[in-house]
Amino acid sequence: MSHKTVLDLRRMKAGNPPEKIAMVTAYDATMARIVDAAGVDMVLVGDSLGMVIQGHEDTLQVTLDDMIYHGRCVRRGLRRAHLTVDLPFMSYQVSAEQALRSAGRLVQEGGAQSVKLEGGVRSAPAIEAIVRAGIPVVGHIGLTPQSVHATGGWRVQGRGADAAAALREDALAVQEAGAFCVVLEMVPTELATELTALLDIPTIGIGAGPNCDGQVLVCNDLLGFDESFKPRFVKRYATLQDTMIDAVRTYVEEVRAGVFPAEEHCFHDKRAPSRVQRIY
Numbered sequence: 001m002s003h004k005t006v007l008d009l010r011r012m013k014a015g016n017p018p019e020k021i022a023m024v025t026a027y028d029a030t031m032a033r034i035v036d037a038a039g040v041d042m043v044l045v046g047d048s049l050g051m052v053i054q055g056h057e058d059t060l061q062v063t064l065d066d067m068i069y070h071g072r073c074v075r076r077g078l079r080r081a082h083l084t085v086d087l088p089f090m091s092y093q094v095s096a097e098q099a100l101r102s103a104g105r106l107v108q109e110g111g112a113q114s115v116k117l118e119g120g121v122r123s124a125p126a127i128e129a130i131v132r133a134g135i136p137v138v139g140h141i142g143l144t145p146q147s148v149h150a151t152g153g154w155r156v157q158g159r160g161a162d163a164a165a166a167l168r169e170d171a172l173a174v175q176e177a178g179a180f181c182v183v184l185e186m187v188p189t190e191l192a193t194e195l196t197a198l199l200d201i202p203t204i205g206i207g208a209g210p211n212c213d214g215q216v217l218v219c220n221d222l223l224g225f226d227e228s229f230k231p232r233f234v235k236r237y238a239t240l241q242d243t244m245i246d247a248v249r250t251y252v253e254e255v256r257a258g259v260f261p262a263e264e265h266c267f268h269d270k271r272a273p274s275r276v277q278r279i280y
């Protein structure tokens with residue numbers, strides 16, 4: 001089965017009726033296999049892996065080599081979803097040439113079909129250079145976690161006339177630079193609705209209301225891996241943290257009680273003179 005392409009995804013917005021795009025993150029082959037089997041359209045190897053996989057407080061420590069490693073892992077688990085891999089902090093901000101080199105590595109070594117980078121007007125030259133080389137780009141505006149020290153934290157962006165106007169400019173710059181879709185993160189519903197109508201390319205929302213052309217969530221949040229992390233925009237579709245703790249707790253109890261492994265989990269040598277007996 002072939003992977004969804006940029007054309008398939010653009011057609012989803014242009015269709016009559018339009019189809020919503022479902023995107024989710026994944027960081028390894030097992031999760032990729034699961035979300036692919038569930039029918040997602042796009043899988044993002046997000047630099048959110050810095051937080052949910054590596055345990056950092058933000059995404060700023062993630063390197064291009066980290067993204068390549070996880071991209072390669074995820075690609076092996078996918079059959080039909082489109083694979084986008086994030087350009088991490090400082091892999092594209094220096095120059096358009098640096099951005100193109102980094103994007104090229106994500107495709108050649110990381111299995112990416114497209115790359116995502118943060119920023120609107122300021123990132124337009126990088127987007128243009130990458131698109132010109134034949135690599136599809138996903139934009140990312142609104143809250144841009146790689147600028148967390150400049151924006152002063154994880155806040156809703158685009159509130160008020162000036163901030164909304166700046167975000168409108170960012171959205172148009174990303175589209176004009178050639179991105180094939182754009183993530184809107186933590187943007188008021190009213191503004192996200194307006195941007196979705198304004199742009200020809202699909203908008204993928206996270207904390208941007210129901211009227212975007214698609215939605216994205218971090219797989220760990222959607223599945224409830226961490227009960228202590230629950231921002232307003234996350235909907236938990238499962239509480240796997242509880243299920244997993246219960247399962248491992250039962251395993252620990254069974255090991256301690258000598259209940260596991262049972263006979264069906266054991267191997268025997270039929271040529272051995274006598275069977276091993278349980279000793280306790």
Ligand code: KIV
Nearest residue numbers: 025046047048183216
């Ligand atoms: O890094 C990431 O996972 C992301 C999504 C939350 C959009 O950028």
